[in-house]
Amino acid sequence: MLNIVIFGAPGSGKGTQSERIVNKYALNHISTGDVLRAEIKNGTELGKTAKGYIDQGQLIPDALMIDILASVFDSFKDSKGVIFDGFPRTIAQADALKNMLAERGQDVSIMLDLEVPEEELMTRLIKRGQDSGRADDNEETIKKRLHVYHSQTSPLIDWYKQEGKYHHINGLGTMDGIFAEICEAIDSL
Numbered sequence: 001m002l003n004i005v006i007f008g009a010p011g012s013g014k015g016t017q018s019e020r021i022v023n024k025y026a027l028n029h030i031s032t033g034d035v036l037r038a039e040i041k042n043g044t045e046l047g048k049t050a051k052g053y054i055d056q057g058q059l060i061p062d063a064l065m066i067d068i069l070a071s072v073f074d075s076f077k078d079s080k081g082v083i084f085d086g087f088p089r090t091i092a093q094a095d096a097l098k099n100m101l102a103e104r105g106q107d108v109s110i111m112l113d114l115e116v117p118e119e120e121l122m123t124r125l126i127k128r129g130q131d132s133g134r135a136d137d138n139e140e141t142i143k144k145r146l147h148v149y150h151s152q153t154s155p156l157i158d159w160y161k162q163e164g165k166y167h168h169i170n171g172l173g174t175m176d177g178i179f180a181e182i183c184e185a186i187d188s189l
């Protein structure tokens, strides 16, 4: 199985590129952000809990997130592989993913780190906030999300380097150009 972690700061293009990867390689896609937004939309208990964190730009507690991830993963049947978008976001989540895959005789194949300068992230997310109105795409919350990314999530870059899974992708440029670079990395596996 091809298990791909797509990684990067808020607005780096994880969702955009995941969609393309899913279509080309026929993988299943887990976006933890999308899972949580669907729960909020459906007004579930989980959604109510998640909303409090998302609106503040904070991460949902690891234990809760790890349970959700395992249950979505196990819902895929005869999967050729999975793209993990927005997970892991903490060292604890990376450990949990590694263990969960190992228990199922699998491993992360590659971690793709989409690197994008901070001004560009801000511009993209402000624009999306104006166009489609994701509740956390306002300047104040974006700043909090970026802070959380730097303090809690970016340490995963070194973690995946140590695992020998890290692959840098220049996330600035056209969506097609970035996708071509991603395909090259996947095809070289």
Ligand code: AP5
Pocket: 008, 009, 010, 011, 012, 013, 014, 015, 016, 017, 032, 033, 034, 036, 053, 054, 057, 058, 059, 060, 061, 065, 085, 086, 087, 088, 089, 093, 124, 125, 128, 145, 171, 172, 173, 174, 175, 178
């Ligand atoms: P999540 O939904 O994962 O949001 P995020 O990480 O903040 O990232 P985004 O989805 O905003 O950006 P993206 O990288 O997917 O970029 P996109 O392709 O959309 O998480 C939201 C919240 O949920 C978190 O803050 C947290 O509270 C919670 N959460 C989720 N997972 C969690 C976890 N594992 N643990 C704990 N809490 C968790 O692109 C962004 C915009 O840029 C789009 O408008 C797009 O059209 C545009 N764009 C994309 N590529 C380009 C390009 N090359 N050039 C120009 N524009 C581009």
Ligand code: MG
Pocket: 014, 015, 016, 031, 033, 086
């Ligand atoms: Mg996304």
